[in-house]
Amino acid sequence: MSALNSIKTQLKTFLIEIGELSLFTGRYFREALKRPFELKELLRQCYNMGNRSLLLVAITGFIIGLVLTLQTRPTLMEFGAVSWMPSMVSISIVREIGPIITALVCAGRIGSGIGAELGSMRVTEQIDAMEVSGTNPFKYLVVTRVLAVTLMLPLLVIIGDGIAIFGSFLVENIKGNVSFMLYFNQVFDALEFGDVIPATIKSFFFGLAIGIVGCFKGYNCEKGTEGVGKAANSAVVFTSLLLFIIDFIAVFVTDIFYDL
Amino acid sequence: MTKHNNIPKREIVLELKDLHKSFGDNHVLNGFNMQLFQGENLVIMGKSGSGKSVMIKCLVGLLEADSGTISVMHNDITKLNQEALDILRADIGFLFQGSALYDSMTVRENLEFPLRRHTKKFGEHIDTETLVVEALENVGLAHAIDLMPSELSGGMKRRVALARTLILQPKIILYDEPTSGLDPITAKEIIILMQDIQKKYGTSSLIITHDVDCARVISDRMILLIDGIDYAVGTYAELSASTDPKIKAFFKH
Numbered sequence: 001m002s003a004l005n006s007i008k009t010q011l012k013t014f015l016i017e018i019g020e021l022s023l024f025t026g027r028y029f030r031e032a033l034k035r036p037f038e039l040k041e042l043l044r045q046c047y048n049m050g051n052r053s054l055l056l057v058a059i060t061g062f063i064i065g066l067v068l069t070l071q072t073r074p075t076l077m078e079f080g081a082v083s084w085m086p087s088m089v090s091i092s093i094v095r096e097i098g099p100i101i102t103a104l105v106c107a108g109r110i111g112s113g114i115g116a117e118l119g120s121m122r123v124t125e126q127i128d129a130m131e132v133s134g135t136n137p138f139k140y141l142v143v144t145r146v147l148a149v150t151l152m153l154p155l156l157v158i159i160g161d162g163i164a165i166f167g168s169f170l171v172e173n174i175k176g177n178v179s180f181m182l183y184f185n186q187v188f189d190a191l192e193f194g195d196v197i198p199a200t201i202k203s204f205f206f207g208l209a210i211g212i213v214g215c216f217k218g219y220n221c222e223k224g225t226e227g228v229g230k231a232a233n234s235a236v237v238f239t240s241l242l243l244f245i246i247d248f249i250a251v252f253v254t255d256i257f258y259d260l
Numbered sequence: 261m262t263k264h265n266n267i268p269k270r271e272i273v274l275e276l277k278d279l280h281k282s283f284g285d286n287h288v289l290n291g292f293n294m295q296l297f298q299g300e301n302l303v304i305m306g307k308s309g310s311g312k313s314v315m316i317k318c319l320v321g322l323l324e325a326d327s328g329t330i331s332v333m334h335n336d337i338t339k340l341n342q343e344a345l346d347i348l349r350a351d352i353g354f355l356f357q358g359s360a361l362y363d364s365m366t367v368r369e370n371l372e373f374p375l376r377r378h379t380k381k382f383g384e385h386i387d388t389e390t391l392v393v394e395a396l397e398n399v400g401l402a403h404a405i406d407l408m409p410s411e412l413s414g415g416m417k418r419r420v421a422l423a424r425t426l427i428l429q430p431k432i433i434l435y436d437e438p439t440s441g442l443d444p445i446t447a448k449e450i451i452i453l454m455q456d457i458q459k460k461y462g463t464s465s466l467i468i469t470h471d472v473d474c475a476r477v478i479s480d481r482m483i484l485l486i487d488g489i490d491y492a493v494g495t496y497a498e499l500s501a502s503t504d505p506k507i508k509a510f511f512k513h
Contacts, residue, residue: 120363121362124358124360124363125356125357125358125360126360126361126362126363128317128322128356128360129354129356129360129361129362130362130373131321131322132320132322132349132352132354133349133373133374133377133424133428134346134347134349134350134374134377134378135373135374135376135377136342136346
């Protein structure tokens with residue numbers, strides 16, 4: 001009986017949180033369209049998020065490209081299909097692996113950072129101080145951060161994809177003596193707008209999810225340092241789950257368009 | 261219950277009537293009443309968790325009261341829209357307990373921040389630099405203008421927070437535990453600074469504290485917040501001489 005009650009309580013808490021998150025998202029869209037637009041802070045956040053995540057995304061992308069090629073190569077060789085490597089790697093990276101891996105890296109890097117920063121500002125009453133000074137903290141802190149991560153993530157995904165494909169080329173160049181021109185000619189032959197555009201659109205939604213959840217957790221942080229830790233942690237966990245759900249929906253919708 | 265009747269009749273700048281606020285089953289304020297007069301230093305004392313901070317946050321609209329009226333300079337803040345409330349807030353300074361400096365900004369940026377939304381108050385040609393320097397000179401910290409909050413001591417942070425409060429030239433200043441967490445010497449310096457500001461600008465001050473020494477030095481009048489109500493109102497001398505055990509408990513050293 002107590003286990004059933006516990007499940008009920010957890011389910012209730014989860015549903016309340018989903019409801020609050022929806023209201024928070026609605027408020028974000030309403031506030032984003034209102035003046036003032038806080039452009040200076042938006043640019044600062046874009047620079048911070050893009051610049052600080054670039055190295056991590058680049059290293060992750062490079063390793064993914066290397067590993068994917070190294071692990072796939074023996075199987076393709078067995079079937080005499082190693083010439084398909086550039087097409088296979090580029091399509092899988094651009095369509096799926098690049099966006100989701102970059103988004104997961106950014107959820108850890110940016111999402112937790114936003115959660116901890118806003119949580120700490122909430123706990124130390126900095127958000128209240130902004131409010132009593134007549135500045136709308138939601139607009140200054142939340143809208144700028146969510147917009148920045150929404151705009152930066154597709155760029156990071158494109159850079160990460162490029163570096164991953166370059167990593168794959170390096171393996172092919174060392175192991176199969178394939179030239180740069182030949183490899184990248186095959187990559188661009190294989191890629192279509194139908195691969196790039198849905199992935200880019202998906203990346204905007206990934207960015208939106210990272211920003212919204214990070215800000216939601218931080219902005220509504222419970223009092224105390226424990227609350228800040230919880231905000232940062234749950235921002236990453238919740239965002240990661242949400243990213244896979246968005247990915248599933250995006251793939252499903254794209255598939256419908258392909259069938260048409 | 262002690263009631264003080266010797267206050268000369270002055271303009272009321274801030275008034276709370278029958279204020280109620282609960283969090284679930286926890287009834288924090290149960291009909292709290294208060295009046296702050298122009299140029300007055302009113303101290304509100306109460307035990308930790310008695311609802312002092314809740315009351316002061318209701319006053320500036322950070323928390324919504326369950327019932328009651330909150331009048332700030334003849335404006336019922338519960339009925340104001342967000343824009344009108346933001347304009348009114350320029351006339352209310354708030355010194356937070358932990359200073360609440362924006363830790364990603366320098367001292368200069370901290371002081372410039374409130375000016376962004378209230379340029380109308382100072383006219384079109386606002387000289388931000390002069391206002392920032394003047395506010396810092398008032399608290400004796402002009403040299404700290406380019407420091408980050410993490411480079412300041414607790415006392416310096418409190419002074420910078422006070423300078424940030426002063427920069428909008430408020431008519432009312434709300435102090436939430438202005439001396440808490442400070443050593444006695446720094447606490448005394450902050451109290452002197454508060455008195456100087458009051459004399460210089462003629463502001464009305466509402467001071468939330470449980471520091472009896474602070475209350476003795478600075479208060480024109482005191483309210484004891486007990487059980488969510490204004491249990492006793494009077495001067496420090498009147499209240500400290502009370503025989504009521506609940507009141508006496510505050511003045512025991």
